[in-house]
Amino acid sequence: MARILIAGAGVGGLAAAHRLRLHLPQSDQIVVFDQNSMHTFWPSLLWVMTGTRQADQVQRSLTTLKERNITVVHAPITALDPTGKTVVTEDARWTGDALIIALGAVLDPSAIPGLVDEPGNFYTLAGAEAVWDQLQTMGQGRVVVLISRTPFKCPAAPYEAAMLIDGALRKRRRRDRVTVEVWAAEPAPMGVAGPAVSGAVIDALEERNIAYHPQQVVSQVNASDRRLTFQDGTAVSYDLLAYVPPHRVPTVVEAADLAPADGWVSVDRHTMETRFENVFAIGDVTGIPLALGKPLPKAGVFAHRQGEVVADIVARRITGRNNGSTFDGVGECFIEMGRGIAGFARGNFYAEPAPAIHAYKSGRHWHAGKVAFERHWWAQWW
Ligand SMILES: Cc1cc2nc3c(=O)[nH]c(=O)nc-3n(C[C@H](O)[C@H](O)[C@H](O)COP(=O)(O)OP(=O)(O)OC[C@H]3O[C@@H](n4cnc5c(N)ncnc54)[C@H](O)[C@@H]3O)c2cc1C
Secondary structure (H helix, E strand, C coil): CCEEEEECCCHHHHHHHHHHHHHCCCCCEEEEEECCCEEECHHHHHHHHCCCCCHHHCEEEHHHHHHHCCEEEECCEEEEECCCCEEEECCEEEECCEEEECCCCEECHHHCCCHHHCCCECCCHHHHHHHHHHHCCCCCEEEEEEECCCCCCCCCHHHHHHHHHHHHHHHCCCHHHEEEEEEECCCCCCHHHCHHHHHHHHHHHHHCCEEEECCCCEEEEECCCCEEEECCCCEEECCEEEEECCEECCHHHHHCCCCCCCCCECCCCCCCECCCCCEEECHHHECCECCCCCECCCCHHHHHHHHHHHHHHHHHHHHCCCCCCCCCCEEEEEEEEECCEEEEEEEECCCCCCCEEEEEEEEHHHHHHHHHHHHHHHHHHC
């Protein structure tokens, strides 16, 4: 009997677990570990933030995995041992034939003085709800969408957030009394996707009268005065702060010597195998350098495909069946623009010398596509 351990039941971990269950005999054990009992579909947080989704619409219990003969361990992982392919929780130690690390990125607002005092971290469910609480009563003032540090997951999300906030304020007929701005610790939106995609996002912000301030790295947040201070000394006041916090590698991954404290897990970019045989890492926990000198963006679309690729490889090594597969860097992304409109971009991020990404004309059909994908996400596994 083989046993595969999957650390993390987010996007990548779930994709790997379900694909492995298709490949492996029922007698082989697939064990998924997560500190949370619920799976959250993160893209829908942008709709929580603007009032079109409630908390119970964006989460499902992980216990349903048991119906598919996938073992779920609901506990924080306290240690990983890649040499022994071992996962340690407070009261158990599990060893497997292969280990798939899909622990994502830790959100760390405490890395910036004062940021934890602000509730609007819309990369969490509570933060998205807090933004909506403020937004629906806001009569006038200044909304700042802040990208505090790079890298961050879903390069489109903060720009989508600004455009969705714009749309929500227009719907409430408050937009003429509220300014919306993006302050970003990066030189351009979605820079890895190339100048055409970046330019299209900047144009979309301009069309909506959303001011964009790139290359502004926040150094301090004063929540009582509602003021941001940036590294170049610029000070900006706000009435509502919606922010992307700094991201870092999970402590257990760093402690296992799989990544440096200020970095991410290195993997073979096609097989996702780490330097330890039969130990794989997928999704946001990884750092994959691209030819243009920037890393592959952290995104669910990549975590999902990498999870399936790793499942194919592991199953092939165990059963000798299926042709295996490789991760080719292809991905796509919907870009919500508010008021029922979205854009869409797709391409090969492994293309050299630079990713070859095509941005499609925005329209209502892409928004419908994003809604349909959300429905599909739940229907396929729940
Ligand atoms: C607001 C928002 C919008 C987004 N929109 C999109 C989008 O439109 N398209 C897209 O492609 N991507 C999008 N993303 C990004 C996408 O959600 C992530 O890239 C994706 O979830 C990464 O998958 P993962 O499996 O690597 O990590 P995650 O999905 O974050 O899963 C990691 C799991 O590991 C668990 N874990 C971590 N540490 C421990 C521990 N010590 N013990 C036990 N369990 C642990 C966590 O609880 C979590 O369940 C969005 C993200 C956000 C926040």
